[in-house]
Amino acid sequence: MLVIYNSLTQQKETFHPLQPGQVKIYVCGITVYDYCHMGHAKSMVSFDVVVRYLRSQGYQVTHVRNITDIDDKIIQRAQANNESIEALTERFIGAMNEDAQALGLLVPTVEPRATQYMSQILAMIQRLLDQSYAYITASGDVYYRVDKFEHYGCLSHKKLDELQVGKRVDVDEQKENPLDFVLWKSAKPGEPAWNAPWGQGRPGWHIECSAMSTHCLGETFDIHGGGADLLFPHHENEIAQAEAATQKPYVRYWMHNGFIQINEEKMSKSLGNFFTIREVLKKYSGEVLRYFIIASHYRSQLNYSDENLQQAQESLTRLYLTLRDVNAITELTEDSAALNEYIERFYQVMDDDFNTPKALSVLHELATEVNRFNTTDPVAAAGWAFVLRKLAHILGLLEQRPQNYFNQSSTEEAAIIEQLIAARIQARVEKQWQRADQIRDQLLSMGILLEDKEGKTVWRRK
């Protein structure tokens, strides 16, 4: 029985989807004006695991992840780069897809873009205006009237009068209440604009998610996710917009992931202390990044450091070594109570709000068992390895072939390696240990590690 921590109620709740067997989930994606950084990776991987796990439990999952392709930062960046908005956003959507692929992310069922949902956005704003949840200012902006929505603050558990509004940022004097937020921004000359009954402009940031999510998933849907920094005001505003417009409950389970930190500080664009995914990929594979991310709980903060990534790599390597050393990977024909216990435990810990660190510990225990069976019972080893890989797939891990993980090389390099290994074998036959060790060291300096096993010498990349 799956239990999910719901930010709305601030407690773990048993998960029951609205429609049995089906899950509708919306995850806030990114604004495409720059490369994705490790913080985006944490969010994307965390919810990728959620989707994978739900599917593994037999749910039919509709997974929506939006792309914000129009907003102030995009406009600014396009101007700064002297390129069109379309060129800029297309470029970074392409980059995002590359990053996503490297991380092994499943492609969302739908990836709606704000600019493609203008009619739905306009319709929702109109509904809000009609019910006087919104007002138009003299300058042609449309604002949401926060005072009119009685549940405002229900998600972030903030009391309106306790918010220090305007402490850090100037308040627009056209607002009735400083907390009111923009639904539609009137266009200044030269800015991209769409026609609306109340004047040309573009949507505010929050409205697109309310419009797209309800359009793609229904006016009430199961799970809405995103980074913890989106909880307020973004998700709070989404609730206000959607529930005022539809007069129905918006989302049933709200999930928020913790941040990546660096030097005890949040990694963020505004602080400028971020590493892009592609930067980190130069040194570590996407699978290592994934392991690094899920080795801590999705709601915790995660400290970014080279050392931690290194440890993730070593842990992952251990699992791949286990798969490499097993002769065959085939499903066990007979039921094994001992094996079933591990499977049960894996599902149990994942059922507890997606406890991936503990799930990984189960995988490592399985790996130990496989290694142990390897010398005593090959059939069992094959069967347990099968399960190890199957469970790992739910986390998006161990999807490569071990040879791929360890032995990638160009044909020329492979030839050199094979040649050196042959020379070393000869030296060993002649018991010229010094010569043999020298060759081994030479290969090691090339990043190639040798292992002598059962009369054979195998190599792998260190």
Next chain:
RNA sequence: GGCGGGGUGGCAGAGUGGCCAUGCAGCGGAUUGCAAAUCCGUGUACGCCGGUUCGAUUCCGACCUCCGCCUCCA
């Protein structure tokens, strides 16, 4: 000021009222020409102070301290 989340062995990171987390690193052993890989064994860990309890890292209270949100941010 309000709200939320933390402080666990050398590092990372789960968790629990009394019994194993797990990985990496270390130490000892098996194996190996030596290694590597693997297996076995191995650690007086739970911020501080009180309280409840037969027993608390785990429950309660106070304190110290760190991080996040209250602006755009995954």
